[in-house]
Amino acid sequence: AQSVTQPDIHITVSEGASLELRCNYSYGATPYLFWYVQSPGQGLQLLLKYFSGDTLVQGIKGFEAEFKRSQSSFNLRKPSVHWSDAAEYFCAVAIMEYGNKLVFGAGTILRVKS
Amino acid sequence: NAGVTQTPKFRVLKTGQSMTLLCAQDMNHEYMYWYRQDPGMGLRLIHYSVGEGTTAKGEVPDGYNVSRLKKQNFLLGLESAAPSQTSVYFCASSRQTSGANVLTFGAGSRLTVL
Numbered sequence: 006a007q008s009v010t011q012p013d014i015h016i017t018v019s020e021g022a023s024l025e026l027r028c029n030y031s032y033g034a035t036p037y038l039f040w041y042v043q044s045p046g047q048g049l050q051l052l053l054k055y056f057s058g059d060t061l062v063q064g065i066k067g068f069e070a071e072f073k074r075s076q077s078s079f080n081l082r083k084p085s086v087h088w089s090d091a092a093e094y095f096c097a098v099a100i101m102e103y104g105n106k107l108v109f110g111a112g113t114i115l116r117v118k119s
Numbered sequence: 120n121a122g123v124t125q126t127p128k129f130r131v132l133k134t135g136q137s138m139t140l141l142c143a144q145d146m147n148h149e150y151m152y153w154y155r156q157d158p159g160m161g162l163r164l165i166h167y168s169v170g171e172g173t174t175a176k177g178e179v180p181d182g183y184n185v186s187r188l189k190k191q192n193f194l195l196g197l198e199s200a201a202p203s204q205t206s207v208y209f210c211a212s213s214r215q216t217s218g219a220n221v222l223t224f225g226a227g228s229r230l231t232v233l
Contacts, residue, residue: 051221107162
């Protein structure tokens, strides 16, 4: 079955430190890839997306993600985390066999230490 | 622009009661979706609609019904609520359902079934 895996349920980083959130997908072809962020009590906001072309994509709030076909990964990174980045982050994949509807990973909760 | 508006934001039901969640979007989007979010499971698609008058099942449709009588509204109904339906429900909309699918989410509706 196709799936999206976010192996880290919780991550804690110090403010100012770098961040990498992992995402792997199980799918035969290259899907469309997304990262969403959810602040407490809020809906989901799109951070960035990859459809094709340059495998390093830039998003809002200083986030970037790199698509690595050989590893079936789409990891999210930020060079310097701010306290306001504390939230839950979801990787999502649009899979053709599922009518290109989004399939979400389980999410990673980011905590930021001051 | 309101974007995607969900009502109510909170609701407590007793087992066996019925209720309807309303989703309204003002972006003239063709496609609308209902997801449920449960801890450790990410978002799972319940039902979706590709246009006025059409609906289709998603990943976890059992126990829910939907209707899309008007383009801007997508209703999610629970005919006989069960404790397993305690969750946070998110509505989303998009212009298209192709792979380049960017969803706009509502703020969520928290439902508790006792």
